[in-house]
Amino acid sequence: MSTAESPQLRVGMIGHAFMGAAHSQAWRTVNRAFDLPIRASMVAVCGRDPGRTAAAAARLGWAEHVTDWRELIARDDIDLVDICTPGDSHAEIALAALAAGKHVLCEKPLANSVAEATEMVQAAESARALGVRTMCGFNYRRVPAVAFMRKLILDGRIGVVRHVRAVYLQDWITDPQFPLVWRLQSDRAGSGALGDIGSHIVDMTQYVTGQLVTGVSAMTETFVRERPLPSESSGLSATGEGSSTGLVTVDDAAIFLARLDGGAIATYEATRFATGHKNGLRVEINGSLGSISFDLQRLNELEFYDATKPAAEQGFTRILITEAEHPYLAAWWPPGHIIGYEHSFTHQMRDLLEAIASGQDPTPSFADALQVQFVLDAVQRSAETGSGWTEVINAPQWVPV
Amino acid sequence: MSTAESPQLRVGMIGHAFMGAAHSQAWRTVNRAFDLPIRASMVAVCGRDPGRTAAAAARLGWAEHVTDWRELIARDDIDLVDICTPGDSHAEIALAALAAGKHVLCEKPLANSVAEATEMVQAAESARALGVRTMCGFNYRRVPAVAFMRKLILDGRIGVVRHVRAVYLQDWITDPQFPLVWRLQSDRAGSGALGDIGSHIVDMTQYVTGQLVTGVSAMTETFVRERPLPSESSGLSATGEGSSTGLVTVDDAAIFLARLDGGAIATYEATRFATGHKNGLRVEINGSLGSISFDLQRLNELEFYDATKPAAEQGFTRILITEAEHPYLAAWWPPGHIIGYEHSFTHQMRDLLEAIASGQDPTPSFADALQVQFVLDAVQRSAETGSGWTEVINAPQWVPV
Amino acid sequence: MSTAESPQLRVGMIGHAFMGAAHSQAWRTVNRAFDLPIRASMVAVCGRDPGRTAAAAARLGWAEHVTDWRELIARDDIDLVDICTPGDSHAEIALAALAAGKHVLCEKPLANSVAEATEMVQAAESARALGVRTMCGFNYRRVPAVAFMRKLILDGRIGVVRHVRAVYLQDWITDPQFPLVWRLQSDRAGSGALGDIGSHIVDMTQYVTGQLVTGVSAMTETFVRERPLPSESSGLSATGEGSSTGLVTVDDAAIFLARLDGGAIATYEATRFATGHKNGLRVEINGSLGSISFDLQRLNELEFYDATKPAAEQGFTRILITEAEHPYLAAWWPPGHIIGYEHSFTHQMRDLLEAIASGQDPTPSFADALQVQFVLDAVQRSAETGSGWTEVINAPQWVPV
Amino acid sequence: MSTAESPQLRVGMIGHAFMGAAHSQAWRTVNRAFDLPIRASMVAVCGRDPGRTAAAAARLGWAEHVTDWRELIARDDIDLVDICTPGDSHAEIALAALAAGKHVLCEKPLANSVAEATEMVQAAESARALGVRTMCGFNYRRVPAVAFMRKLILDGRIGVVRHVRAVYLQDWITDPQFPLVWRLQSDRAGSGALGDIGSHIVDMTQYVTGQLVTGVSAMTETFVRERPLPSESSGLSATGEGSSTGLVTVDDAAIFLARLDGGAIATYEATRFATGHKNGLRVEINGSLGSISFDLQRLNELEFYDATKPAAEQGFTRILITEAEHPYLAAWWPPGHIIGYEHSFTHQMRDLLEAIASGQDPTPSFADALQVQFVLDAVQRSAETGSGWTEVINAPQWVPV
Known part of the structure; x- marks a missing residue:
């Protein structure tokens, strides 16, 4: 069972609308429902509007809130970036997160074009060699x-x-x-x-x-x-x-x-x-x-x-x-x-x-x-x-x- | 209500397998369930095998049975020909029946080819001018x-x-x-x-x-x-x-x-x-x-x-x-x-x-x-x-x- | 298979409302759908109103129509009496039919009281010794x-x-x-x-x-x-x-x-x-x-x-x-x-x-x-x-x- | 919206089996899903077995765990007692909690006998005059x-x-x-x-x-x-x-x-x-x-x-x-x-x-x-x-x- 002493996975989430709320509910609950060797920690959520992002952090259970996703990715205390934004920003964010050595969970569809998605796959393959994990959110x-x-x-x-x-x-x-x-x-x-x-x-x-x-x-x-x-x-x-x-x-x-x-x-x-x-x-x-x-x-x-x-x-x-x-x-x-x-x-x-x-x-x-x-x-x-x-x-x- | 004195529609049916049985049930029942100005009379059924056709006539309620559909069509005591055979014979039978001035009810599909079906439509249009009715059996x-x-x-x-x-x-x-x-x-x-x-x-x-x-x-x-x-x-x-x-x-x-x-x-x-x-x-x-x-x-x-x-x-x-x-x-x-x-x-x-x-x-x-x-x-x-x-x-x- | 030569069961039905219509449909259809050693013949239907009974006979497929159920029961050309009347008349009719040696099919409920039903059962038991059959219509x-x-x-x-x-x-x-x-x-x-x-x-x-x-x-x-x-x-x-x-x-x-x-x-x-x-x-x-x-x-x-x-x-x-x-x-x-x-x-x-x-x-x-x-x-x-x-x-x- | 500054309702829960898990999930989630003027704080869970209760606290999200429900009720930092035990202990716990001025949420059935339940109602009525609230958990x-x-x-x-x-x-x-x-x-x-x-x-x-x-x-x-x-x-x-x-x-x-x-x-x-x-x-x-x-x-x-x-x-x-x-x-x-x-x-x-x-x-x-x-x-x-x-x-x- 995961406890306060279990290894943590420190999560930063980008986007806090419909998908962000669903992911937050899951991050809050996963270690309550399942005995896992690792514990998710909800470190920070990122959104464009400071006030709305602060409110989302409070409501959804994120310790901190930021407005610049690049800042989120740059942090040392984030192990995984959870991308819940519209599809047009997936590629840019995911590529940056992978370059920073972060695990990435990306909502579907992976990208808005095959070209972008292909680039993301290539980056994921490269990162994989370094132990970085990627997943696309086909939750069903x-x-x-x-x-x-x-x-x-x-x-x-x-x-x-x-x-x-x-x-x-x-x-x-x-x-x-x-x-x-x-x-x-x-x-x-x-x-x-x-x-x-x-x-x-x-x-x-x-x-x-x-x-x-x-x-x-x-x-x-x-x-x-x-x-x-x-x-x-x-x-x-x-x-x-x-x-x-x-x-x-x-x-x-x-x-x-x-x-x-x-x-x-x-x-x-x-x-x-x-x-x-x-x-x-x-x-x-x-x-x-x-x-x-x-x-x-x-x-x-x-x-x-x-x-x-x-x-x-x-x-x-x-x-x-x-x-x-x-x-x-x-x-x-x-x-x-x-x-x-x-x-x-x-x-x-x-x-x-x-x-x-x-x-x-x-x-x-x-x-x-x-x-x-x-x-x-x-x-x-x-x-x-x-x-x-x-x-x-x-x-x-x-x-x- | 239709009674013994009501005008009759004298029916001859060709084919007595699955569709023939379903049509027979309907011909037997229609004037029982509905009050109609005309009464269906089940005159004769036609099939290729004499013994099986005789048995079908007895079971399904047809007064007579014949083995030659051309003979059925030629009879004076038939007003409507009900075609329940496989699709490859629809056109030939229907064209002959229409030529003989009979109303025609033809099971679907109308024919096996557009060419045959077109010929049937043209024949139906011609016969229509003479008061002859045609219908295709999309029963659903x-x-x-x-x-x-x-x-x-x-x-x-x-x-x-x-x-x-x-x-x-x-x-x-x-x-x-x-x-x-x-x-x-x-x-x-x-x-x-x-x-x-x-x-x-x-x-x-x-x-x-x-x-x-x-x-x-x-x-x-x-x-x-x-x-x-x-x-x-x-x-x-x-x-x-x-x-x-x-x-x-x-x-x-x-x-x-x-x-x-x-x-x-x-x-x-x-x-x-x-x-x-x-x-x-x-x-x-x-x-x-x-x-x-x-x-x-x-x-x-x-x-x-x-x-x-x-x-x-x-x-x-x-x-x-x-x-x-x-x-x-x-x-x-x-x-x-x-x-x-x-x-x-x-x-x-x-x-x-x-x-x-x-x-x-x-x-x-x-x-x-x-x-x-x-x-x-x-x-x-x-x-x-x-x-x-x-x-x-x-x-x-x-x-x- | 039953044919014109099969032994007949000559049926007389009393009552021609909802249940009478349902029974008639069944009598008309039973030998069409099933191969049986005996053939039902729809001899006569009985109702109180002459005009409505005549119309019912024509519509439902009964050869004759009568207005006195005692007359129906007395006929020699009736083998089975089918009782489709309200429950208050079941006992009287069934007892008379059994006394006349007719098979009886009686709609449910068998009678309006236990006393009447008991009398009917006793009569059925007596008639049974003479080869007379009885059935109650729990059709479900x-x-x-x-x-x-x-x-x-x-x-x-x-x-x-x-x-x-x-x-x-x-x-x-x-x-x-x-x-x-x-x-x-x-x-x-x-x-x-x-x-x-x-x-x-x-x-x-x-x-x-x-x-x-x-x-x-x-x-x-x-x-x-x-x-x-x-x-x-x-x-x-x-x-x-x-x-x-x-x-x-x-x-x-x-x-x-x-x-x-x-x-x-x-x-x-x-x-x-x-x-x-x-x-x-x-x-x-x-x-x-x-x-x-x-x-x-x-x-x-x-x-x-x-x-x-x-x-x-x-x-x-x-x-x-x-x-x-x-x-x-x-x-x-x-x-x-x-x-x-x-x-x-x-x-x-x-x-x-x-x-x-x-x-x-x-x-x-x-x-x-x-x-x-x-x-x-x-x-x-x-x-x-x-x-x-x-x-x-x-x-x-x-x-x- | 409830925030870290919102008034808190400090909850102590007794029992951590099926109902305890369901209540915990609800306490964790309620302020995430709903904007409320008050915020639930999961202070302590109580169970008989120290090890299992500690594990339950960690898994279900309770800050502390105790093994004596009387101790839980006596604490100043508990505002509401949530009773998730079998029915035979409801009355004793609820009466003690009400006597201590705690709000009480009690799982159904309220008690195992009318006598016990009546006593609980009377206690609730008395406590009500002091602003103490009671509720029975007919969650459906x-x-x-x-x-x-x-x-x-x-x-x-x-x-x-x-x-x-x-x-x-x-x-x-x-x-x-x-x-x-x-x-x-x-x-x-x-x-x-x-x-x-x-x-x-x-x-x-x-x-x-x-x-x-x-x-x-x-x-x-x-x-x-x-x-x-x-x-x-x-x-x-x-x-x-x-x-x-x-x-x-x-x-x-x-x-x-x-x-x-x-x-x-x-x-x-x-x-x-x-x-x-x-x-x-x-x-x-x-x-x-x-x-x-x-x-x-x-x-x-x-x-x-x-x-x-x-x-x-x-x-x-x-x-x-x-x-x-x-x-x-x-x-x-x-x-x-x-x-x-x-x-x-x-x-x-x-x-x-x-x-x-x-x-x-x-x-x-x-x-x-x-x-x-x-x-x-x-x-x-x-x-x-x-x-x-x-x-x-x-x-x-x-x-x-």
């Missing part, structure tokens, strides 16, 4: 049901994977008066639904199947092309300013077909216009011996179909993923007492701390995240060229673990 | 929940349609030892999952949205390319013969992206390899003001999301479609007493009898079915040419009602 | 999922039964302006929700567990005690007349605790005031090795929990009861194509015809139905005496099969 | 969906409440080899399923309806009467020791009928033998205008039926309770990002801190908890006397808020 891998889904599939329980069906449905910008927040601007966000939530389903489906997307045929759409400029925004909510408007420069929705390297075919959909779906990530995998499906809005459940059972007894079994036998769950409550969204971050921090303590590379690595980026890049190229089949540029040495 | 339009879904959408209850999401998932050939039945042979069936079940979701989504697919990007796959030759088959079940095998010449699965002429984007999937899904037709439509979803395996239910309600009370409402206020339901049982798959055929016959009695054209017309065929044709062309964007050949005068 | 036993539930339990798949949880929830009289139809009058209906729908859950739970209720503690309630007199009623719908009102003399709801003779404890609820539930019969059984639950509004599904599986894989399996391996289903459509409420009656007629053809007693017998009556009687006695524990009068020789 | 009141359910009902959205249907289903002792832990001993736990989980559904249904149970008819059962003595237990898990056994002296299950003072009738079931149900608290309320149902295993959802809508559009609406408009949710994540079991404790601490800061009495009060105790007492008395109707002893001045 740490939802217990998702981790268990992967285990069932890799154990061969559904046989050869034939179909992948993944959607990530949200509806927070269906109102045309919702303002032009940074997530709707390509220079800040890189892409729209595709990078923000499409990246999650690409990573998750590759993770649970152990297969990589090799090619895609894609289409993107921007339903509302002009929106009011925002007055104020935070997280996923904002208010419009009224008269002045701006152009939406990202996709509202992206849909694509794909092939995976194990022979499966797939459909993907990422959208912010699916009215009624708030955070509707759903993945289903069909194999020759069974099927598994998952819905993030019921993240404590997994549906498993075992086609090897007698015909009269086959059916989708709704497994409540709250048993001590399930991944991560022994740390929490008795069976049937459910956990929430934020726990995926706590689990992520656990695995990161475990990896650092044992001198191993955490996953997903920057290289894994770059591979997702390559898929998103192929999607965009296909969508721009009449949906024609587009191979994913996929360096073979970077395989997901 | 007559599932009450589907008809109600269309009503809600055309009434504007979900606003502008943004997303269409349709899958038709089956799993009856996942076993590689399942034999090479006619549905797996392109010369008999035209295509595989695409034409057999993909046609249903194309028709249904066009029907409920009132929009037409204008272009697609597609991929098809045949997972199991060689299968044992069948010894005996009936309906969707069969047994293999053992040593000799043959090539599967149709798709096991087809997936495609699409645009509809009202601005929506869509994903479609039709497969016979989705383990655990027996007859899993699911359609969801997202609009600017709401969403609706439907699942054929729970065909008495419809999920409706009304985004105009207060935020705290929004949610998918699971409407049990068993009220007298719902389409077709006043004829059946009290609220909460569910109906089944076969009722869609009874409703189809009702609407057909109503149309004939009132001298109007039933829907879907042959032209509507041809439009579906055009979509399937575009899917196949796209799949054969690297998934590139492919426009649907879409004669503008043939719009679905 | 023939829902395939219910029959399969019984099989799983009797096969020991859930171990020792611990808990029975049964509700039958309807809401058709929640409106205080709904009129005083015969089902709300004790002289016609005997009791309210208790006898009408409570009898179904008592029979079903005894049937699936193979155990009998031995004692109860009960409460009944009439929420709306005065209602408008009806102008016209049919089935479960009616309209009020306005000014004049009458007293509701039956229960609106009945709830009771019970013990079963195998050691299980149970809760039961029957109500017509459960807003939102149209025909919400739900039964769950928990045993030492597993659980099973059923919902009549999703009658093609069964949920089965197998506690002998590994902890991490346990869960409720939603079995779609549409496989040929499931009871009755081989006669119908391919897997995944669902059936409806009315099929339970067709299955009932199949089992009745099979029993008569093979010279065996069909189930549930009049004695089985009397045992249900004894339970309802105990419920009423307990409710009238402060909910105290009340033993079921339970003649040991009358055990359900 | 703070599940957002439950709080919203109450709001809808009290706002009249379902009209007059007719039916209450509540079950709390667990299965953790179905194995007869599960050992005789303290929760199965009447001297430690008072009662079994009844007090442990039955108390939750009594409190919840009274809370959401605003009505009190006035009388009951009940039955209890102990299915497994002898069990191995435990070697080691923690929370809800334990292992048996082998040869020696002891008698189970509490109920395994309790079922009861009830009337509420607003005219509703109710069924309740609490059991630890419902195989497959881990933490299956389900409550449904039917009213004259609608219905609402809740399932703790899907605690982010609420099903609401509004019978005032057009008949064709009525249905149960599955509201995802994750909107800022829902109780407590504005503090957490964007819509669709679910929370878990532990959040109910964080919300409880929030409301407790708010009440203390504003000088008001938190709810549920000790008196509210006593009223639940009275109901449980009536259940036990009825079960012991042949299930006869038993009035709840219900001091009218103690009405739930």
Whole structure:
């Protein structure tokens, strides 16, 4: 068990909005829920606005607060830099942190472009030789049901994977008066639904199947092309300013077909216009011996179909993923007492701390995240060229673990 | 109410397997459930094998049985020819029946090729001038929940349609030892999952949205390319013969992206390899003001999301479609007493009898079915040419009602 | 297979409202769906109003119609009398039919009082010696999922039964302006929700567990005690007349605790005031090795929990009861194509015809139905005496099969 | 917002097993998630075993640890005593704490007997005059969906409440080899399923309806009467020791009928033998205008039926309770990002801190908890006397808020 005497991992976090709050909750909780050989210490948080950053530090539990991320990185008392900023600043910050010898946890998507992401991977590879660890924050891998889904599939329980069906449905910008927040601007966000939530389903489906997307045929759409400029925004909510408007420069929705390297075919959909779906990530995998499906809005459940059972007894079994036998769950409550969204971050921090303590590379690595980026890049190229089949540029040495 | 004295519609049915049984049940029941100005009379059924056809006639309720469909068509005491054979014989039979002045109800898909289907539409148009009616059997339009879904959408209850999401998932050939039945042979069936079940979701989504697919990007796959030759088959079940095998010449699965002429984007999937899904037709439509979803395996239910309600009370409402206020339901049982798959055929016959009695054209017309065929044709062309964007050949005068 | 030459069972039906329509649909269909050694012939239907009865005969498919049930019973060309009238006339008609040597199918509840039901059982026992068969119409036993539930339990798949949880929830009289139809009058209906729908859950739970209720503690309630007199009623719908009102003399709801003779404890609820539930019969059984639950509004599904599986894989399996391996289903459509409420009656007629053809007693017998009556009687006695524990009068020789 | 300068509430917690862990998580988090005028300070935790208590303090985040609860209560630097021990020690500890002028939060059930609970209420009333606050930990009141359910009902959205249907289903002792832990001993736990989980559904249904149970008819059962003595237990898990056994002296299950003072009738079931149900608290309320149902295993959802809508559009609406408009949710994540079991404790601490800061009495009060105790007492008395109707002893001045 970690105690006051355990080795510490001193963390500095950059960004304190939605992701910053989720990471903070996880940093505060990880050593409470899990017995780990290393203890996270929340040293400092960094934000641009001094007053808001001070308030965030007090509320989120950071000992100090700073406004210059370079200063944070330069400090001797920081071992790990946790990057929770928009995607356009990931590369610059991560490269600097790695150059300073800090471990880096970087929110997804890794970067807004393949070029930036590639540079980050190269820097991570170099730093790795010096014992510096990097991880990209695809937190949904740490939802217990998702981790268990992967285990069932890799154990061969559904046989050869034939179909992948993944959607990530949200509806927070269906109102045309919702303002032009940074997530709707390509220079800040890189892409729209595709990078923000499409990246999650690409990573998750590759993770649970152990297969990589090799090619895609894609289409993107921007339903509302002009929106009011925002007055104020935070997280996923904002208010419009009224008269002045701006152009939406990202996709509202992206849909694509794909092939995976194990022979499966797939459909993907990422959208912010699916009215009624708030955070509707759903993945289903069909194999020759069974099927598994998952819905993030019921993240404590997994549906498993075992086609090897007698015909009269086959059916989708709704497994409540709250048993001590399930991944991560022994740390929490008795069976049937459910956990929430934020726990995926706590689990992520656990695995990161475990990896650092044992001198191993955490996953997903920057290289894994770059591979997702390559898929998103192929999607965009296909969508721009009449949906024609587009191979994913996929360096073979970077395989997901 | 129809009585013994009501005008009769004298029916001859060709084919008596799965579809023949479903149609027979409907012909027997339609005047029992509904008060109609015309009464169906089940005059004769036609099949190739004399003994099996005689048995089918006795079991299914046909007064006579014949083995030559041309003979059936030539009879004076037949007003309507009901075609329940595999797709490769639809065109020949339908053209002959229309030439003989018979009304024609033809199972879907209308034909195995656009060329045949086009010829059928032209013949139907000619016969129409003489008061001869034609209808294609997309029976799922007559599932009450589907008809109600269309009503809600055309009434504007979900606003502008943004997303269409349709899958038709089956799993009856996942076993590689399942034999090479006619549905797996392109010369008999035209295509595989695409034409057999993909046609249903194309028709249904066009029907409920009132929009037409204008272009697609597609991929098809045949997972199991060689299968044992069948010894005996009936309906969707069969047994293999053992040593000799043959090539599967149709798709096991087809997936495609699409645009509809009202601005929506869509994903479609039709497969016979989705383990655990027996007859899993699911359609969801997202609009600017709401969403609706439907699942054929729970065909008495419809999920409706009304985004105009207060935020705290929004949610998918699971409407049990068993009220007298719902389409077709006043004829059946009290609220909460569910109906089944076969009722869609009874409703189809009702609407057909109503149309004939009132001298109007039933829907879907042959032209509507041809439009579906055009979509399937575009899917196949796209799949054969690297998934590139492919426009649907879409004669503008043939719009679905 | 039954053919025109098969032996006939000539049926006369008394009553042609809701139950009469359901029985007629079943009589018309049973020999179409099933190959049976005997063929049902729909000879005559009986009703009080000549015009309405004639119309019913034409619509429902009966060759003749009569207005005097004694005349129907007296006919030589009737082998079986099917009683679909309100409960107050069951005893008189059944006794007369049995005296005339006719087989009798009697709708549930068997009678409005234990005294009448006992007389019917005695008459049935006497007639039985002469080869006359009797059956009570607890049709839900023939829902395939219910029959399969019984099989799983009797096969020991859930171990020792611990808990029975049964509700039958309807809401058709929640409106205080709904009129005083015969089902709300004790002289016609005997009791309210208790006898009408409570009898179904008592029979079903005894049937699936193979155990009998031995004692109860009960409460009944009439929420709306005065209602408008009806102008016209049919089935479960009616309209009020306005000014004049009458007293509701039956229960609106009945709830009771019970013990079963195998050691299980149970809760039961029957109500017509459960807003939102149209025909919400739900039964769950928990045993030492597993659980099973059923919902009549999703009658093609069964949920089965197998506690002998590994902890991490346990869960409720939603079995779609549409496989040929499931009871009755081989006669119908391919897997995944669902059936409806009315099929339970067709299955009932199949089992009745099979029993008569093979010279065996069909189930549930009049004695089985009397045992249900004894339970309802105990419920009423307990409710009238402060909910105290009340033993079921339970003649040991009358055990359900 | 609370800051380092905010007034503190210095907390001492007694007990550090399951409930202690849940409370600790809440104390650590409450000021992070909510802006409150007062700040909780986790001063000391108390347990019997020095080593285990020290470890608990380190893991759970308490500054100090002690082994004598009297010492804890005597400290000047403790403002509130949080009692997380088994029910047999509640009264003694709470009385001492109140005598020492400490605010008290006491886990449910308030005590193991009505006598003890009454004494606690009297002490609380006396202390109240001095500004000392008391609260009983029925944490499920703070599940957002439950709080919203109450709001809808009290706002009249379902009209007059007719039916209450509540079950709390667990299965953790179905194995007869599960050992005789303290929760199965009447001297430690008072009662079994009844007090442990039955108390939750009594409190919840009274809370959401605003009505009190006035009388009951009940039955209890102990299915497994002898069990191995435990070697080691923690929370809800334990292992048996082998040869020696002891008698189970509490109920395994309790079922009861009830009337509420607003005219509703109710069924309740609490059991630890419902195989497959881990933490299956389900409550449904039917009213004259609608219905609402809740399932703790899907605690982010609420099903609401509004019978005032057009008949064709009525249905149960599955509201995802994750909107800022829902109780407590504005503090957490964007819509669709679910929370878990532990959040109910964080919300409880929030409301407790708010009440203390504003000088008001938190709810549920000790008196509210006593009223639940009275109901449980009536259940036990009825079960012991042949299930006869038993009035709840219900001091009218103690009405739930």
